[in-house]
Each structure stands twice: as C-alpha cells, then as structure tokens.
Amino acid sequence: MRGMNGKRHIARRMADIQPFYVMDILARARALEAEGRDIVHMEIGEPDFPTPAPIIEAGQRALAAGRTHYTPAAGLPELREAIARHYATRYGVNVAPSRIIVTPGASGALQLVLSVLVNPGEQVVMADPGYPCNRNFVRLLDGEPTFVPVDAATDYQLTVDALRASWTGRSSAALIASPANPTGTLVPADQLRAMAAFVEGKGGSLIVDEIYHGLVYDADAPTALSVSDRVFVINSFSKYFGMTGWRLGWVVAPEGYEHELDKLAQNLFLAASTPSQYAALAAFEPETIEILEQRRQAFQERLDFLLPKLRRLGFEIPVKPQGAFYLYANSARLDSDSFALCNRMLQEAGVAATPGLDFGSHRAAEHVRFAYTTDLDRLREGVERLEDFLYRN
C-alpha cells in the first residue's frame, strides 16, 4: 500500500506537491551568471531592498543582550501588542493582542490555520491563479483544494458569486489574498464583507492573506478585520517590512481559537525566531515606516514604468494591479507556451521571469509573472533586451 520507488518509500501526498518552476529558472539563471552572463532578475518574489537599518540595529541589540532563548509559542507579548497597535494606527481596527499569534513566516501562519480548520477530505476554495503553497498546505493535510478559475473580469479575485457556485457540503474554508500573488490585485471591501458573511453563514472560515498589505499604490486596501472579526488574517514581516530572510509572520484569529492555535504552535514550531521577534519590534517605529514608505514609492515608480512598456511589447495586462510587486501578463500573442517563452527569455535575452504554471493550471501556459523587485535601471535594461529578443527578426 505504500509508494515504493526503487529503495525509496514516499508518502502519496508528495506526488501532488509540485516544486516551484521558478526555482528551476532561478537555478539556471545562477548557472548562466556563473558562466559570466548578465541576467535581469524579474522572477524573484522578494524585495531587493535590505531590511531597514532600524530593524537591523534592533536585531543586533537583541543579540548583544543575549535574547537567544525560546519565546512563548504565540510570540513575545510585546510584539503581539505592537502588532495590535499597528491595526489600531493604520486601519483603525481594534484587535486584542490575545488574538494574534506570531509565526515563522506567513508559511507557518498558513499551515497553523489550515491545520486547525481543515479535516482530511474537506475542501478549501481558492483562486487559480494563486500562491502555489496554498494548495500544497491543503494537500499536506489530505484536504482538497477547490480551484476557481479567475480572470480579468473579477480582477483575478474570487467573488461571493464564485464562492456560492463552488462551495459544497465538503467545503470548510475559502482562502483569498489581497493584494494577490501573482496578479497584484485587491479585493474590494464590499466583496470582502459579502464573502465573509457567505462563508460564515455556511459554517466555514474565510482566510485572508494580507502579506502584501502596505505595498499598495493609488488605492486603499482594507484589512478584512475591518469587515468581520470572524475571519482569519495572515500577515508577514517579509514583504512590506523587508524582513524576508528573518521568517516572521502572524495570524489574527477570531476569538475562541487562541488555545487551539497556541497548542499547535507549541508542537509545530515551539516558537518563531527570538532574534527576529525582537528585531521586528522596530518595524512599526516611525523612522522605519518612513523608510518603508520611500520604498513603496520606488515600487510604484517601477510599476508605472514597467506596465506600459510590457503592454507595448505585446504582453496583455488588462487590469492595472494596485498592490504587491507583480505584473501578471498574458503572453499568448508572443508564444502559446509561457514556460517555453520563459526559458527562451532567460537563455536568449538574459531576462528571468516566472511561468504561469507555478500559480495553477487555468490558462497557465498563456501567462508570465514579472516581479519588479529590481531597480528601474535594471528594469529598463530588461525591457530593452525583451524588445530585441521579441522583435529583432
């Protein structure tokens, strides 16, 4: 009854879990660089900026002070309080610190929440395209992702109508992201409210990934906590706060789940990294926020530069994204197979981007994700190379 491959004995769930194609692209990009090629990286889902200096310094002070022992499983009390204050300050939403669980990245947060909510055989509704790990966390629990194909008509987001159409007696949760990866689009407040009400009415849970909050341009992204206190919100210090490698995120849970989340966090993680937690205390300081807002403007300039350029090159981007640092571009006019196109762009033009395959199967071969996680000069260089590559013959 066990999967046997030669001398290997591998659980069946692993067959459903795909590696990220972008890792292949990245590895080949690094190999080309090792041969002396210059590569413009537009495949990488992390800010190019280093962690802001005030956070670095807080981390160094924590180390100097010997802050190297375990924290409580749910996180440092002062960090949970700082996160609660952040909701009050930035969103005007009142969240008790007891509802906040600090986790090893949003990865840990997602795993924690899904493990507490989803039984084997139960379904979790999510958009296709979407963040690839989501479906794999569900599979790890022997749950079933329910993919809802989304397109430009709904800004690539689930809607309450789509939820109503895809919810079954086996559905236990829906997972949305705003801003989303790979599309950068937002869920409007009225849809958030309607989806939360629908899922709660069905006795399920709405999980809202807000890890790109803060990185929003010409728009205002409401936190789902402002429309319901029964949703699970996932957030992270990685993207807006520039702390990717520190592996620190959090969950805001509805009242009544604290105990279950805490006992599972004890078992899964013991706790998040202590130096990271002390460093993150500086993330909400005014001097840090000032740096982060400058970076947000830099991302916005990149978006404003790249979007029209890619469109002119023949990539279709029907919706202007309002957040994150991604452009999800239809490349069907250029090549019917975006995976092949990404490989050719890398090999022939020295431009790395992520094929749609990484984000699902709905029209995946027609799409490429460009990340503007490199500076304007490099983006300009990348666009010139793509123009040469696509139109020189």
Place this chain on the structure above:
Amino acid sequence: MRGMNGKRHIARRMADIQPFYVMDILARARALEAEGRDIVHMEIGEPDFPTPAPIIEAGQRALAAGRTHYTPAAGLPELREAIARHYATRYGVNVAPSRIIVTPGASGALQLVLSVLVNPGEQVVMADPGYPCNRNFVRLLDGEPTFVPVDAATDYQLTVDALRASWTGRSSAALIASPANPTGTLVPADQLRAMAAFVEGKGGSLIVDEIYHGLVYDADAPTALSVSDRVFVINSFSKYFGMTGWRLGWVVAPEGYEHELDKLAQNLFLAASTPSQYAALAAFEPETIEILEQRRQAFQERLDFLLPKLRRLGFEIPVKPQGAFYLYANSARLDSDSFALCNRMLQEAGVAATPGLDFGSHRAAEHVRFAYTTDLDRLREGVERLEDFLYRN
C-alpha cells in the same frame, strides 16, 4: 461532519493534540514569581547558557552585511558543507552536503521527514515515554503513533525485539531518540544497527533524533549514520550549540530523498532563518567548541550532583542517564500522582518540574522529569527545598 464548538469549527485532529502540561507549570511559576516568590526552575527543556559569543558575533556581522534575504530552501550551501565536515570531524562519517537539509529547528526537520514518509492511516512506532511533539506530528498527518512502553530494563529505549513485536503491515517508520528526552539515555550502536536493518528489511524508515548529541557524559554516542546510510537523522543547533531561540536544525536523509525534501521545504518553510544560518557557520569553529565543551562539563557536574540527591530524597532513578540534561525519576514512593506532586512542589516548595504526563501515558503518573538547566547553586537550593517539603513533617 465538522466539529462545531459554539461558533468554532475545529478540525478533528486537534482533539488528539495535547498542549504541554509543562506550559501550565511554567505559566504558574511565572505568576508566582510575579507575586514575589522565588522559583527554582527544573522544568525548562533549554540550556540556561546564552548562545556562545562567537555565534552571536557571526550573527551580528551577518546583519551588518545585510544577510537578510531568503536562502535556498535546503539551506545555505556553506552551512550544509560545514555540517558535512562536522560529521567527518566528530564522527569520522562521510555525508554528502546534498543529503543535508537545513530546517527551522528540529521541529521543522521532524515535520519534513514525517510528511515525506507517512501516509494517512500509517503507523509510526515510538517509545513511551518520549518527546511529546513526535506523536503530534504523526497525528497532524492523520497517521497513527504506535506507542511501545519502555522502562529501565532497556534504558527506556526501543530495541529491535520491541520493534519486531510492534511492527505491523501498516507501520511505515520507527522513531527513536539518542540521547532521549525525557530520560537522557542512549541507544547502543549494536541496537541502532539492528533496528536500522530490521526497519529497512520491512521497507520502512528509521528516524533517529540526535538533537542532544554533543551533550553526552562518560560515554560515546554513535551517530546512526555510522551504522547505516539509509536512516533519517534529525539534529539541531538548539541544545549542544546553545541556539534554541534561533530555530535552526537539520535533516540528514538517505540518498534519493533530497528532491522530495527540498520541494516540501520550499512549500512549508521557504527556508530557515537567514541570520540564524549565517550565525551557525560559527558553531563549528574551535573557539565555539571550546566554550561548548566547558558547558558540557558544567552539565555533567550538575548531573553528578543532582542524581544522588534526588535518589536520597526518594525518587527512583534506576538508570544513570548518559546524555541530554534530564533526569526521569519515579516518584511513586512520594505521591501516586506525579501531576499533583509537581503542582505541590511548585506551590509549596517553589520548585518547578515536569510531570510524566507530558511524555506519554505509560506509568506517566509515577514519573517526574527534572531538567538540570539551572546552575549548581540553584539546584542545591531546589534540593534543599524539596527535602524540607517532603520530610519536614
């Protein structure tokens, strides 16, 4: 079909996952301290020593150099190489760096390995008493822990005979720990070899938790890698290397599993903490090892002090442990209920210890775990208080 508690919707597996009783004890100890009581902490499973200075300094240098982006999912190549060299230097065992996956603590390592190996409904054989998270990781995957009661006759360890008796057609793995928590005992090399051969013969996998390696007294603990290259070894920078709060561990996997572990690590963790990984590069330096060896001697002095004292107080400790920093003591002569005894010791004597309940159910009410993770003066104070408490009337 879903568990409903009031407005909560909680997956069934959560009912099988217990919080650590020691967390209750710790919380009540902290509350007593807040009231001004002095508490001797013998319940805490982490070294009292801070992270050694060379590791702290390496962490500070990494932060100053902006080492804050993601590493590859399997870990920094130079750290995987350093761990491989450690096996060569300390054990004379040759391990290819490609077989080493760096993880967020041994918690991440255990989860990774069990997820790759264990199907829902399959069994994992483990000792009772044992580390409480092990069974919970198995339950999270909807696998089934098979508990083998162990006692002093086998140094509280599984043996090949016990494995043979408990292995069924549904067993997929066995999990052992050497040195073990809560007993501090080792698995001898001949038993390691026999268990590895038995499990491999059955088409299963042997997982060996070596997180207390390095903390061994008057004995030599062989790594399971010296008897078989088909075992999975779990290790950590937490205990011997004094890096608990940094959340950093590793897996050594048999050849052929690298790809599955890597793709799952991508999904579960993205990667372990980057500052932690850079800091850990200093863990194997001679000046660090010198500090760690002094600490090992300090632990040994504590063991040599505490063991006879506890025996004289009426705790039965039939086997002298040779590793870790725990004494697993039979308290049946003092109280038939060790949980009640721990509560009374805390309340009346100001001494915190962990009830056997945290480690399983086999004679759990007869046992208490004492951790010698506090200095000799405090241990002396604790013993005096216990003597007063137990014999003053």
